[in-house]
Amino acid sequence: MTNVIDHPDYLLLDSDLSASDLALRDKVRAFGQTRIEPIINGYWERAEFPREVIPGLADLGIIGTFIPGYGCPGLSRQAAGLVAREMGRIDGSVNTFLGVHSNLCMGSIYMLGNEEQRHRWLPAMARLEKTGAFALTEPTHGSDSVSLETTARLEGGTWVINGHKRWIGNGHEADVIVLYARDEADGQVKAFIVEKSADGQYPQGYNPTPIPGKIGKRAIIQADIIIEEMRIPAENRLANCESFAGVNRVLKATRGGASWEAVGHGMAAFELAARYAMEREQFGGPIGGYQLVQEKLATMLSDLTSMQLMCTRMAQLQERDELTAPMASLIKMTTSRKALAMCREARDMLAGNGLLLENHVARHLTDMEVVSTYEGTDSMQALIVGRDITGLSAFTRHSRSKTPATAR
Incomplete structure (x- = not known):
């Protein structure tokens, strides 16, 4: 019984894992038990993200999960699942941070960006020198986010974006935000990169506010974001996203x-x-x-x-x-x-x-x-x-x- 309590894998599924996947499981589990679990309750109660764990997360070699190259590990689906499982076993807030940063944000750049864009953003994100967010959901478009209403129009070499995003994990302080908006010219959804300047400022018109009062995942902050005439350069549109299919x-x-x-x-x-x-x-x-x-x-x-x-x-x-x-x-x-x-x-x-x-x-x-x-x-x-x-x-x-x- 003690073994089942300590290792709840009743049908011995982990026994079929490769040596590298077992090592990854144990590495992530040990980090969670020694570095996250002892401190997370305080951050959770204060509704603050434990930024002190970021260097350790970077050292685990898991950032970017399934992405090959650009400093990312190119994990298998099983290995990426083990990372989420072991992090969830310790704390959901840190796991959400990783999922938003590694999978949704970095995944968008990898899958929808061109080579220049991948090299421009992914390596620093793989080292967690920059953190990411994924801005798709809107106040009135959650499950039907295909109907999103945030708009973008091209004026010369600049995209001008207006709209409202909500429930955006890390959207109030991420360095790199993948934001989806509908092109006014053709009505199709495109992907854009909003990034902080060298002095840590967002473009004018990007106005994020942390959502207060959550009863769950309190140690990862979700943002409500009002976007008013925000201007970003044309090269910040991800080149391979031409519709919601992206x-x-x-x-x-x-x-x-x-x-x-x-x-x-x-x-x-x-x-x-x-x-x-x-x-x-x-x-x-x-x-x-x-x-x-x-x-x-x-x-x-x-x-x-x-x-x-x-x-x-x-x-x-x-x-x-x-x-x-x-x-x-x-x-x-x-x-x-x-x-x-x-x-x-x-x-x-x-x-x-x-x-x-x-x-x-x-x-x-x-x-x-x-x-x-x-x-x-x-x-x-x-x-x-x-x-x-x-x-x-x-x-x-x-x-x-x-x-x-x-x-x-």
Whole structure:
């Protein structure tokens, strides 16, 4: 039982990992346990990002995940999933920072930029000398972000952008922001790079405000951004994005990160609940000796194992380029639901102690509430799967979109 608590991999899936993937898993896990976990609760409670961990994250050699070259590691889908899993197992806020920076922002530049643009921005970002953000979501366009209303018009050698972005992770202080806007000339969505100047200032007209009052992922700040007549040079438009199809390319390439993170939160919930059940004594013995608690733990382990199996299969399909959007939606929906239920069960098992940050469960629980929302809510994932089952769309009658897209 102790081995299962310390290493909740009941069907020995990690035993099939390569030596390099095992080393990566252990390196990320050790960093999380020694450098992030001891400090994260304070940052989470203060709603501040732990910038002190950035040098250590850079040294891990994981920044840029699946991108080959430009100082990035070119990780396999399985390896990139392990990074998200192990980070999620420690803290969701730091994992979101990595996902936004490495996958969405750097991934956009790699997939939609030309060679000059890749060399211009990616190496410094791979070293975490510059941090990134991904500005797609708007106040009235989340799941239907294909309908975004932020506009861009070309005036000579300058793009002039107006609009409103919301829920943009790191959007208030990132050095490099990939921002999507609709070209007024042809109505197509294009990608633009907004970057700080040498003195750390954003272009005039870029006005970010941190969103206060969140109950989850409090250690990563999301921004509300008002954009008014912001001017950026023409060379800051990513050369290979001519329509919303470019956005979908990025989202397809980064799809699955939230599912792997959900596995990490589920692993943490199981470990914390199981250890507590062995240590907490009531009525003359550890609560782990009672039938009801054992049934809860067995159900948690069953759910966790199914999540691990689904994500492992997802990585295999991604490597073969056979993962479809409905498949990814089924996995996201399932892992989010199960991980959230596990975190709630763990909180209940710890009773009043589960409400205290020092026991970590409450942080994982509220962070999972966020995971259940970003990259598509459970409802949207279910409708994508439902459309695949029936051939009938339940969400296009009131929208221009045939393919919902969501982002962090």
